[in-house]
Amino acid sequence: MTERNAIEARNVVKAFGQGDSAVRALDDVSVEIREGEFFTLLGPSGCGKTTLLRLIAGFEMPTEGVILLDGQDITYLPPNRRPVNTVFQSYALFPHLTVAQNIAFGLEMQGKPAAEVRARTDEMLALVKLETMANRKTSQLSGGQQQRVALARALAPQPKVLLLDEPLSALDLKLRQAMQIELKRLQVETGITFVFVTHDQEEALTMSDRIGVMSNGKLQQVGTAKEIYTRPKNRFVASFIGETNFLTAEAEGGKVRLGSGDVVNFDAPAKGTVTLTVRPEQLRLGPADEAGAIAATISNLVYFGTDTHVHLELADKTELVARVQSPATGDAGFERGGKVGLRFAPGALQIVGD
Amino acid sequence: MxxxxxxxxxxxxxxxxxxxxxxxxxxxxxxxxxxxxxxxxxxxxxxxxxxxxxxxxxxxxxxxxxxxxxxxxxxxxADAHLAIFWRSVKLSLMTTLITFVVGFPTAWFIATRPPKARAFWLFLITIPFWTNLLIRTYAINEVIRVEGVLNLALMQLGIIAEPLRLIYTDTAIFIGMAYVYLPLMVLPLFAAIDRFDMRLLEASYDLYASRWHILRKVILPIVKPGIIAGSILVFVPSLGAYVTPRVLGGGKQMMIGNLIELQFGQGKNWPLGAALSLTLLLIVTVALLYYVRVANGEKKHG
Structure with missing residues (x-):
């Protein structure tokens, strides 16, 4: 990975429709995607992530703003003149061509000599381990194999950037996990910049070098998986990625006072009301009479195998969920209605914006 | 068991x-x-x-x-017979070609409309079938005859000084057949294009294909069954056409159908009429076998 930008979007706006009824699918989005990185656009459906991908591919033109590829303005360049290829959600394989012909399509359209097309196609078949399927019709392949053909077809012309539009959503869980590893391997082996669109946070966390979280046509936060998980910028990012608890508190110089009246040491940057977030696995439960702990009542227990979710209620009815690792016996020793003392792991509390 | x-x-x-x-x-x-x-x-x-x-x-x-x-x-x-055979085959091929050239964009247009509008356009395509073929053919006659609507309009507009002598020529038969058989080309083409996955257009465009390449390498090969069906539906009845050459060819510009009728009617030569009918059947069969082989030719698609 270098510090050069493969893709740069500057103040991109994409509006669908006219006048008052126009919908802003993208609302002033700026993002820099570095050369050779695995970048994921993560967000719920309708957040604009696919629209941004389609702008980079050239299927749509932005209403405002510019898109650069390797520093060159490609905003209005048609898709067939951009060194960018797409793996479609539906795969969109050519039904009248064989696996090998599908992979060779882009190279042939580029007018590459026949020998080069053949060599490159064979290379791609080997890369996605489909050598034995070269002469099959794509309709004779399983979902996972079709997925690999779509990947090979898009990678064959050696694009500068590969765009992937929720390519794993049609696969079952086992296959999806295998393909996640496969995708990451292909990205590392080819060194091509991948821009991956998904609504699945697990996919985003496991594969990406960096993640851009989107919502309502805006880019909410860009960062590595760890940055986004441990230091979410706002309420949306905190709740969309992983599970979390929110607490409203009054900041008062080095301390915050929770709604329940309990005071916790926390260095808030400003005085006044703040929203705090804390991940369920960062809550520590101890005896109810422990000094300095927050008194809480267990309202529910949910057993998940590897851990148990302990639903807690504070004095002011604020609800929190703690995740406690299950001991070997399976019984964490908690009881519904029981009293516990609650502490936050050091550094676990974060202030989030709204 | x-x-x-x-x-x-x-x-x-x-x-x-x-x-x-x-x-x-x-x-x-x-x-x-x-x-x-x-x-x-x-x-x-x-x-x-x-x-x-x-x-x-x-x-x-x-x-x-x-x-x-x-x-x-x-x-x-028998020069006259050979001329009639040649005219029949030539006009039928030309009709098939022109109905494809006109019918393909039409079918594409209909297939890419929203579902509700699509039903309306298809309904328009079927309207000509409500009227008898003979009446439709006479209507064409009315349009293209020497003092017909077309000539009057062109002369009024000053585009031509003398009326075009279209009627009772091969061109008149060609115009008539193209008009009559066009729906038979549009409908199977529509059915094939309707099944075509439009997302493939983006995939091809993304893979560096030009518009021309997308048409030739992706659209046409995939909708080929519709093209074959439409061509057969137009070519076969064109070759045996009777009413259109009779009304627009004026009895002088005969096609095989008219020649056969002549032998059973005025000509009073039933064996020749029977032999001509079988010859027509033979030409159709050979043409279809050849066409289907060429169409499926280059590569065997499953």
Whole structure:
């Protein structure tokens, strides 16, 4: 990975429709995607992530703003003149061509000599381990194999950037996990910049070098998986990625006072009301009479195998969920209605914006 | 499986065959029967006032290509017949081609409309079928005849000084057939394009294909079954067309259908008429076999 930008979007706006009824699918989005990185656009459906991908591919033109590829303005360049290829959600394989012909399509359209097309196609078949399927019709392949053909077809012309539009959503869980590893391997082996669109946070966390979280046509936060998980910028990012608890508190110089009246040491940057977030696995439960702990009542227990979710209620009815690792016996020793003392792991509390 | 069960399966298979018996009988009588009669007539001697005389003769077949000169008693090439065959094949091919060229964009347009609008456009395509073919053909006659709507309009606009002599020419027959058979091309093309996955267009465009390449390498190969069906539906009836060349060709510019009618009517030469009918059937069969082979030719697609 270098510090050069493969893709740069500057103040991109994409509006669908006219006048008052126009919908802003993208609302002033700026993002820099570095050369050779695995970048994921993560967000719920309708957040604009696919629209941004389609702008980079050239299927749509932005209403405002510019898109650069390797520093060159490609905003209005048609898709067939951009060194960018797409793996479609539906795969969109050519039904009248064989696996090998599908992979060779882009190279042939580029007018590459026949020998080069053949060599490159064979290379791609080997890369996605489909050598034995070269002469099959794509309709004779399983979902996972079709997925690999779509990947090979898009990678064959050696694009500068590969765009992937929720390519794993049609696969079952086992296959999806295998393909996640496969995708990451292909990205590392080819060194091509991948821009991956998904609504699945697990996919985003496991594969990406960096993640851009989107919502309502805006880019909410860009960062590595760890940055986004441990230091979410706002309420949306905190709740969309992983599970979390929110607490409203009054900041008062080095301390915050929770709604329940309990005071916790926390260095808030400003005085006044703040929203705090804390991940369920960062809550520590101890005896109810422990000094300095927050008194809480267990309202529910949910057993998940590897851990148990302990639903807690504070004095002011604020609800929190703690995740406690299950001991070997399976019984964490908690009881519904029981009293516990609650502490936050050091550094676990974060202030989030709204 | 027990023997009893096996016997039952065999019994039901036999019953299934029995159920298709009515269809087999109808097909044998309705399809093969008339054909056999025509085959028989083509090898008989013609009667003086039509009909046939029951004695074997190959005169019917030979007179397709040669005519007996009544003065010198020698055989000469039947130029008129050959000209009619050539005109029939040429006009049918041209009709197939023009209906494809006009029909493809039409079918594409309809298939890419929203579902509700699509039903409306398809409905428009079927409107010509509500009127009798003869009346539609006379309507074309009315448009293109010397003092017809077309000539009047063109002369009024000052585009031409003299009326175009379209009527009773090959061009008139061509215009008429293209008009009559166009829906038969549009409908199967629409059915094929309707099934076409439009997302493939983006995939091709993304993979560096130009618009021309997308049409040639992706759209046309995938909608090929529709093209084959449409071409057959237009070419076969064009080749045997009777009403259109009769009304727009004015009896002088004949096609095979008119020639056959002539032999059974005024010509009073039933064996020749029968032989010509079979020749038409042969041309159609050969043309279809050739066409389907060429269409599926280069690569075998499953």
């Amino acid at each position: 027990s023997p009893a069960e096996e016997a039952q399966i065999k019994q039901s298979a036999r019953n299934g065959w029995l159920l298709s018996l009515p269809a087999i009988v109808v097909l044998t009588i309705a399809a093969s029967g008339p054909l056999l009669i025509i085959l028989l007539y083509s090898f008989l001697e013609g009667g003086t006032h039509g009909n046939v005389v029951w004695s074997f003769s190959t005169e019917g077949w030979s007179s397709i290509l040669w005519t007996k000169d009544i003065f010198t008693d020698s055989y000469v090439w």
